[in-house]
Amino acid sequence: MVYRRTPKIQARMDSQRAAILDAAVELLATRGYAGCSVAAVAEGAGVATGSVYRHFGNKAELVVELFRQLVTREVEAVERAAQRPGSAGERVVAVVDTFAARALKAPRLAYALLAEPVDAPVEAERIVFRRAFRDVVAARIGEGVRDGTLPPQEAALTAAAVVGAVAEVMIGPLTSGGEDAVGELSTFTLRALGVPHAGNP
Amino acid sequence: MVYRRTPKIQARMDSQRAAILDAAVELLATRGYAGCSVAAVAEGAGVATGSVYRHFGNKAELVVELFRQLVTREVEAVERAAQRPGSAGERVVAVVDTFAARALKAPRLAYALLAEPVDAPVEAERIVFRRAFRDVVAARIGEGVRDGTLPPQEAALTAAAVVGAVAEVMIGPLTSGGEDAVGELSTFTLRALGVPHAGNP
DNA sequence: ACAAGTAGTGAACCACCATTCACACCTTGA
DNA sequence: TCAAGGTGTGAATGGTGGTTCACTACTTGT
Numbered sequence: 001m002v003y004r005r006t007p008k009i010q011a012r013m014d015s016q017r018a019a020i021l022d023a024a025v026e027l028l029a030t031r032g033y034a035g036c037s038v039a040a041v042a043e044g045a046g047v048a049t050g051s052v053y054r055h056f057g058n059k060a061e062l063v064v065e066l067f068r069q070l071v072t073r074e075v076e077a078v079e080r081a082a083q084r085p086g087s088a089g090e091r092v093v094a095v096v097d098t099f100a101a102r103a104l105k106a107p108r109l110a111y112a113l114l115a116e117p118v119d120a121p122v123e124a125e126r127i128v129f130r131r132a133f134r135d136v137v138a139a140r141i142g143e144g145v146r147d148g149t150l151p152p153q154e155a156a157l158t159a160a161a162v163v164g165a166v167a168e169v170m171i172g173p174l175t176s177g178g179e180d181a182v183g184e185l186s187t188f189t190l191r192a193l194g195v196p197h198a199g200n201p
Numbered sequence: 202m203v204y205r206r207t208p209k210i211q212a213r214m215d216s217q218r219a220a221i222l223d224a225a226v227e228l229l230a231t232r233g234y235a236g237c238s239v240a241a242v243a244e245g246a247g248v249a250t251g252s253v254y255r256h257f258g259n260k261a262e263l264v265v266e267l268f269r270q271l272v273t274r275e276v277e278a279v280e281r282a283a284q285r286p287g288s289a290g291e292r293v294v295a296v297v298d299t300f301a302a303r304a305l306k307a308p309r310l311a312y313a314l315l316a317e318p319v320d321a322p323v324e325a326e327r328i329v330f331r332r333a334f335r336d337v338v339a340a341r342i343g344e345g346v347r348d349g350t351l352p353p354q355e356a357a358l359t360a361a362a363v364v365g366a367v368a369e370v371m372i373g374p375l376t377s378g379g380e381d382a383v384g385e386l387s388t389f390t391l392r393a394l395g396v397p398h399a400g401n402p
Numbered sequence: 403a404c405a406a407g408t409a410g411t412g413a414a415c416c417a418c419c420a421t422t423c424a425c426a427c428c429t430t431g432a
Numbered sequence: 433t434c435a436a437g438g439t440g441t442g443a444a445t446g447g448t449g450g451t452t453c454a455c456t457a458c459t460t461g462t
């Protein structure tokens with residue numbers, strides 16, 4: 001006879017699953033992906049390592065869900081920024097500023113999401129993130145080209161370049177992009193888009 | 202009594218060391234960093250795995266030298282491009298074009314050098330590469346700002362952004378930047394630098 | 403020619419981490 | 433209350449790759 005799972009047990013399982021994911025988020029933000037062994041996550045969640053496998057078939061499933069959760073949150077933030085009123089160029093800058101601000105607030109997490117060495121399944125999720133970010137920017141560029149506020153250009157390529165530029169400046173190993181970098185980055189972005197008189201006195 | 206090493210033995214040791222490094226280069230270019238286990242390198246070089254340790258104290262020493270060798274070659278190429286006659290903007294574009302052409306020629310190697318998940322000592326060498334590339338670009342931007350052909354800007358930041366943009370477009374996971382991307386990238390670069398009338402009809 | 407030092411070998415060893423699983427304890431149903 | 437199903441545990445297991453090392457064969461010096 002198969003036992004049903006009572007609401008109390010279900011609630012406990014759900015709570016445990018959430019605790020596991022929360023612990024993974026915390027570890028990713030403080031120790032990066034390299035700190036996210038199953039053992040470390042289990043400890044952070046206050047459960048046995050074997051218990052992690054009750055909720056996730058293997059580590060890949062856990063970290064893929066971890067990244068999806070975080071990526072979804074980041075993408076929503078930049079999408080909200082892209083919805084603000086203003087010209088196409090201004091909205092792209094809003095996206096850039098949003099990303100930069102978030103990277104400044106949680107630099108380790110930003111690095112983990114975009115550049116840190118990770119396993120293959122996670123790399124795939126990372127592509128999703130970069131692609132989503134690029135697409136948000138590309139859509140605005142496309143609008144700017146159509147309404148004539150931006151010069152003709154390959155929107156997807158420009159957007160990819162902007163994504164790369166922002167990532168390099170804010171999280172790349174070359175700089176510890178600080179608050180002052182954000183303003184410069186905005187100017188760079190406007191120029192790169194071809195906004196008339198951007199950064200050209 | 203300690204034996205001296207005869208010229209013949211020294212030559213053989215040198216030849217073996219070179220074969221090991223050559224094998225590592227080949228593996229990096231065909232299978233990426235993940236394919237560069239000590240066992241694989243040894244096999245490619247036609248020696249026993251234990252023999253690798255006669256030349257390199259550990260794997261880190263081997264791969265650091267591997268990356269240094271390759272990075273030096275790449276940096277020399279972009280430095281040559283930067284020495285060409287022309288305005289500051291034109292020289293930055295020459296650097297960008299050179300990098301792009303080399304990435305098109307050996308995409309897997311380019312990815313390994315700039316973005317593929319690697320071990321920490323290699324990550325440090327990668328920083329050297331990006332920094333060198335950025336510095337070459339920043340020096341030209343600085344000249345352009347001084348001679349008035351480029352608008353005032355944070356040369357280092359712009360250069361980092363350009364490095365990031367180029368890397369994302371040519372080797373990033375979002376695009377398989379092809380030949381047509383190179384021209385667009387040049388236009389993007391000129392605009393980003395603030396070259397008057399660049400991409401602005 | 404012989405003794406001793408050195409180079410080459412590849413299997414054994416070690417470290418690390420993901421996953422499994424036997425056992426203990428809790429929960430469910432009658 | 434008891435039997436049987438379900439959950440939690442953490443040590444054992446297995447896989448992977450870096451490194452070591454006992455042994456063999458070659459090299460050097462007399």
